[in-house]
Amino acid sequence: MLIGLAATLFRAPPVTLYTFISRFSPNSHGFLSITPTRLFITAASLRRDENKEVDDYAELKEKVENLGICCNSVTPEEYTRLMCPKCKGGRSMGKCLSFHMSSKRNSALWRCFNIECGWAGQIPHNSMASDGVHQLGRMNFPRILTEESLKLEPLGDMLTAYFSKRMISKDTLKRNHVMQMAGDQIIIAFTYRRNGMLIGCKYRTLEKRFWQEKGADKVLYGLDDVREADEIIIVEGEIDKLSVEEAGFPNCVSVPNGAPQGIASKELLPLEEDTRFSYLWNCNECLEKASRIVLATDGDLPGQALAEELARRLGKERCWQVCWPKKDELSIYKDANEVLVNLGREALKEAIECAVPYEMQNLN
Template sequence: MSLSERLLEHGIRLPRYTQGDAKIRCPQCSHTRKHKADPCLSVTLDTEGGAVWKCHNCGWSGGVGAHDHDDYAPRPRSRTKPKPVKPAFTPNALPEGVIGWFGKRGISPATLDAAGVSYVKTWMPGCDQGATIGAIAFPYRRGGEVVNVKYRTSDKRFKQEKGAEKVFYGIDHIAGCKEILIVEGEIDALSLREAGFSNVLSVPDGAPQQVRDGEIDPDEDAKFEYVWNCRDELASVEKIILATDADAPGRALAEELARRLGRERCWRVDWPTANDAQRKDANEVLVGDGADVLRECIASARPWPIRSLHDADDFRDEVFNLFRHGRQRAHSTGFRSLDTFLTIRPGELSVVTGVPNSGKSEFIDAVMVNLALTHGWRFAVCSFENPPDEHLSKLVEKHIGTPFWSGPRPRMTEADLSRSLDWVQEHFTFIRADDESPTLDWVLETAAAAVMRYGIKGLALDPWNELEHRRPSNMTETEYVSACLSKVKRFAAQRGVHVWFVAHPAKMLRESGKLPVPTLYDISGSANWANKADLGVVVHRVTDAATPQTEIFIRKCRHKSVGKIGSAVLAYDPATGRYSDLPAPLPAQPARHWSERDE
């Protein structure tokens, strides 16, 4: 058995099987995580043909040997951290020029003296080897001892003591505090102390440029090491006010701190504006607006947003918009007789079913083509039963109404085909499982990329049974289907995309020689197909009509503004795969006496 096969027995599928390290999604926990795309499983292939792995989220680990039935014990790396270096710090008096520099920033000598701010001669980045320059020194104390020192020059060069412990600036000031403030720099911390706040911390390393993706591993979180080092002092704090800078790095810092400290106990400060420009930080407010305004900003801090937890005010604008303009308008399917029962609105899930060869995929294609023609929608199509060339030929037929293949009617010309393919290119994107297992998570991740890149408004997923399913052993099929459909509904709502999900019914018995019209509860696997759908559509061929016809049943309609329960019969043209409304019946003419008839 090959190494890839042995790994696959554990659910591990690597992009390559060459010596070295790889990071992939964990088959044990990734499907349950908020950040499902985060590659939390580390896999190492050694020189002897074996492999070991460990998940940094759930802790799952193991290994396989170079030969069948060989087992490896995972070999974790040694992470012994060196003991922090304690700096030899001797405070010096501040020169008058430095005191004046702080004075221009609203910070008094008393505040500087209480904080132990000093001035030293030291080597700084940019200096020649052995050269020194004057720098302001901010001592970082913990337990009454100086554990680090941060140096700053007038031209904004910074350094800290090499090998010293990373902690928050001012960590000794929050002992016993239930409420604290965190700012982005020492001068902002001193500004708040000037305004009367003693429970102020500053981060030692400034702000990151952007929020980091993925889960947080404290052992690897070097940029925010000071958070973990101070977790004992922070554990009893109930309210943390994040007063970072009003720029992109400052917002990223606030988000990163909230992730680590717990959003439920974090609040955020909005700095005021002056002359149409927002104040950047606490010191700008102190200098430009005064200590009273700075105190008001802190008092007006707002709770940090928590996913799925909302105040009524969070929806105020949406309620007024609904009051003034009504519900978001749903779009026509392109079929007059069907619009009475079914219209299409972004953000909803349509479950489509029908017996084999009833035209489920053809019907979805027809609706998508109509929406593209009428409203300019763009779509992502994930169809496992239609090869791309065959599928494109069907879309082209529906677009121009001329057969792709030779037959009783003239087929389209190559010029027609080329023009129509150009149109399809503008409106359709295809999701193909070229080198990945087509799981639902993978499809939704790819569709999310299509939203960002192409602005798709619709997603066709056809069909359910062709996806690769990794149902946990402790989950029933009903629970698994419910969880999967919930993911699809969240995707639709969050991305503003209408999703058509095709699911086949279980095998049905003929009645009087005919297959009955299925219901949503006939779909194989779970009643949740009916329960979770916003729209439930059944496509069924009419077999006893004189001309090809298809009946579209609307079995479920969650919102009356979108449609209602009922059905409509559409004409079907087998040559082009097009649907159309049936001709309206001619009105009955009153009978006339024979003497009134035209001669």
């Protein structure tokens, strides 16, 4: 009988012992005593889990390697820089693929940070995809722009004369890097810069047709002129920004996309949805430093709607509004350039200096 019992015990699977606290109770001295409980888990069960993890990793590794990604040096739960099999590192030939593997080594995701590639994907655990791979959208990077890639050249005589009629000097044009597109057509190029770097461009024909470079960051025109400014003047167009500078105020920027037809809604949209005014959030580092913001938008209804939208986002308490001079008994001059051309620099300067607090101007 003893021999049979011993045989039964030895046939039983080996066990691993874990001890954990299950109950606290006061003893006779008033202290808590701990009653341990023992939990027995079979080693076979542990081996099954380990084997499954090994199998999952082998399956994941095969899928990843089929894509050309070598993951031998990858540590789970860490982001590892690898060579991208799609772009081979681009022109720099560097390790531009960020690769991440889960702690259980059964899922992975990656994204290439080469600006010309942006390949991204993931392999979820128990993926239903035929090859187990889910392709993600290409990552969008701001484009790298140069005057050469945009085929820009210095302003010719025709456009210099055009700006002269608008009372904009050669010095102001040069300081603001106003250029033209190369070719047979006469097209003005207002270059948008941040920290001196070309990051966008807006084009204008003499017939007032406008368009912008796609894929560029949305920022204010003239951003570098207000980087440390305590007072900022905001206008509705690039020529108005140049006009205000002619009146002696270089601390001026223009919105990049004109004015809305009306106020969109009573409630402000969340930042991620406020796409029309994304240029404000992209330039917030500069705007938040200003204690006084002068809104010199156009005098028509869209211009007034723009002023309201800007004031709502920038804080009405620090906004002032320019009131353009009267043209006649029934109308006013529309914008900064109209005032400059028809009344001169001093009149434009006076209009800006006489701006009134926004909340006072819009009490009604």
